[in-house]
Amino acid sequence: MPDKKEEIEKEQDEEQIYTFIEGETIDLTPTNSNHIELYAKWSNSEEIRKYARNEMPRTIEDIKKRFEQRGGDGPKEHIGFEIWHKEDKKLIGLGGLNHIHWVNGTANLFMQIGEKDYWSHGIGTEAAKIIVDYGFKELNLHKIFAGVLSKNVGSWTCAEKVGFIQEATLKDEVYVDGEYIDVKKYYILKENWLHKNK
Ligand SMILES: CC(C)(COP(=O)(O)OP(=O)(O)OC[C@H]1O[C@@H](n2cnc3c(N)ncnc32)[C@H](O)[C@@H]1OP(=O)(O)O)[C@@H](O)C(=O)NCCC(=O)NCCS
Numbered sequence: 001m002p003d004k005k006e007e008i009e010k011e012q013d014e015e016q017i018y019t020f021i022e023g024e025t026i027d028l029t030p031t032n033s034n035h036i037e038l039y040a041k042w043s044n045s046e047e048i049r050k051y052a053r054n055e056m057p058r059t060i061e062d063i064k065k066r067f068e069q070r071g072g073d074g075p076k077e078h079i080g081f082e083i084w085h086k087e088d089k090k091l092i093g094l095g096g097l098n099h100i101h102w103v104n105g106t107a108n109l110f111m112q113i114g115e116k117d118y119w120s121h122g123i124g125t126e127a128a129k130i131i132v133d134y135g136f137k138e139l140n141l142h143k144i145f146a147g148v149l150s151k152n153v154g155s156w157t158c159a160e161k162v163g164f165i166q167e168a169t170l171k172d173e174v175y176v177d178g179e180y181i182d183v184k185k186y187y188i189l190k191e192n193w194l195h196k197n198k
Pocket residue numbers: 047048049051052111112113114118119120121122123124125126147148149152153154155157158
């Protein structure tokens with residue numbers, strides 16, 4: 001009997017993928033309610049959620065509800081994408097902008113490569129670059145920020161490779177695994193980005 005993962009992968013193979021932004025090794029596509037089970041698997045996985053601060057279990061219903069609340073036309077405060085590996089034709093994560101403030105032109109970058117086998121292959125960095133470029137050049141944002149736990153070395157290495165600048169350290173900001181951890185706050189301005197990525 002095929003397990004759940006095989007079933008999802010089979011469905012993915014048969015599905016039409018609508019690319020929103022094409023990258024080199026990955027494509028960004030709109031999120032898809034058919035994949036909520038996979039999103040739930042990632043959000044509840046101990047290793048994935050540890051530094052992403054999903055301390056509470058997330059049911060399929062929770063995720064569905066959030067998903068529906070974000071629908072509709074008009075300015076959104078959350079724009080999420082699926083991250084597809086082009087060559088493997090596989091859905092491997094999610095990323096996007098949330099806490100978007102259209103007057104201030106600010107937004108937070110979020111990222112989750114849910115399939116661990118794809119970590120440390122430069123995919124988080126590539127996805128972040130695509131999303132930042134989209135935020136500045138298509139949405140006309142002014143400042144994109146990111147908050148990263150100091151212990152999440154992969155995440156802040158990724159932020160620095162994209163060109164994010166550290167602007168603050170929040171001491172003992174979060175409680176993870178029995179200890180208080182600092183949060184590194186990063187930002188990048190549109191002018192910083194355009195200077196290097198015309
Ligand atoms: C954080 C995350 C998005 C990074 O994605 P990724 O595809 O692994 O990132 P990249 O490969 O582009 O870059 C990570 C860099 O950090 C390095 N790195 C990763 N883990 C590391 C560790 N524990 N110690 C030192 N360096 C590490 C990688 O080698 C790579 O650097 P390199 O290109 O110079 O080799 C991914 O690990 C993830 O989704 N984690 C779970 C969810 C999460 O924590 N999200 C972020 C919340 S702020």
